[in-house]
Amino acid sequence: MITATDLTCTFRNLSGRHPVTPLRGVSHTFPDSHVTYVLGLNGTGKSTLLRLLCGVRRPTSGRVLVDGPAPGAPDSPDAPGRVTGMFLDTTAxxxxxxxxxxxxxxxxxxxxxxxxxxxxxxxxxxxxxxxxxxxxxxxxxxxxxxxxxxxxxxPRNVVLDEPLNGLDIAGVLWLRRLLRDLADSGRCVIVASHHLAEVEKTADSVLLLEAGRVAASGTVAEVRGEHASLEDAVVTLVPRSAGSAEVRR
Ligand SMILES: Nc1ncnc2c1ncn2[C@@H]1O[C@H](COP(=O)(O)OP(=O)(O)OP(=O)(O)O)[C@@H](O)[C@H]1O
Incomplete structure (x- = not known):
């Protein structure tokens, strides 16, 4: 289980631009035995959140708890296996x-x-x-x-950033099974994705970010609500989803 409490992350001005604050007070519990998908438009803070959850980056404020200790803390000697396995970047x-x-x-x-x-x-x-x-x-x-x-x-927790990108249909079906098996064996599985049709089929929970804040969270059925599809719900919850070609900060 990974718990985020009031996470804020600000990147300082390194290239003459204003500071960027992609996360603004995000709180959420990612439970064991669930595949939780993190959703949101480009630049809305998904990868930043995943990095904070893995302990790759420290929050400007707020706290992350992973099965108890903060990420980056050494495993206790009797802890079974790794704490968090992560895949954040295909270029690494x-x-x-x-x-x-x-x-x-x-x-x-x-x-x-x-x-x-x-x-x-x-x-x-x-x-x-x-x-x-x-x-x-x-x-x-x-x-x-x-x-x-x-x-x-x-590992007891698995964090994947956009693992569906570039997978063929065999790969998508394989990954679907893998994520299900990981969650069914008690693991906390956290996946960032833009593939809403796949998310709708396979998520136990979703966390929708908008401009660095939580716009919605819950089961797919809860977030979909009265809408015909998860995609319709996201377009309603994040109005700038509807056809804007522009990436905003
Ligand atoms: N190391 C960094 N230094 C400065 N700004 C950064 C850094 N990492 C991310 N950002 C900025 O933080 C914002 C959120 O980026 P992030 O990668 O978390 O978004 P995302 O939701 O994962 O986007 P995408 O869907 O395009 O992958 C963006 O404005 C990005 O430019």
Whole structure:
């Protein structure tokens, strides 16, 4: 379980622009045994929230609790497995490494053995390209590799940023099953996505962000309400969804 309390994140002015505050007082509990999708327009703070939940970035104010201790705190010695497995960026790979080397390197950094890396490679269906260099991977292959990295060490919480992008239909069906299995085995699964049709099929819960604040949260049925689809509900809850070509801060 991951609990966010009153999270605010401000990026300071590094390039002559005004400071940006993508998150403004976000509170939410991401329960175990649920697939929770984080939704919202471009630039509305989804990736920033995921980074804070994983402890990759610290909030300007507010608090994140992961199964008790704050992210970044060392596991207690008897804690079973890793705390949070994350996949936040398909570009976070060395292009000259093979898929197997990349995963073994990640495993070693987490104190895990090469066999665990190889198991995850098999689990995500990349055995056939394990010895190819990552620079030759398609987007779908990179997504699978990133997901394998998140699964290393069998973590209790799994956080994935837009893992559906670039997956073919076989990949989408595979990921759907994987997320369900992870949640059914008691894990807290958090996924950012723009694919509302898939979210409607597979989410236990959704958290809709708008301009850095929580616009809606609950089960799909609760957020959909009287609307015909989740997409209709989102367009109503976030009026600027309706056909604007402009990205806003
Ligand atoms: N390291 C950073 N430094 C400065 N600004 C940042 C940084 N990271 C994110 N931002 C800004 O924070 C805002 C939210 O970005 P974020 O990536 O969280 O949005 P998002 O909802 O994930 O968007 P998308 O759907 O396009 O992936 C944007 O305005 C972005 O430019």
């Amino acid at each position: 790979v060395h292009p000259g490494h093979t898929g197997r080397r990349h995963l073994r390197w990640l495993a070693a950094a987490s104190g895990l053995d090469a066999a665990e890396a190889d198991r995850r490679l098999t689990q995500v269906g990349l055995d056939a390209v394990a010895t190819d260099t990552v620079s030759g991977y398609s987007l779908g292959m990179l997504q699978r590799l990133g997901i394998a990295g998140a699964l290393l060490g069998d």
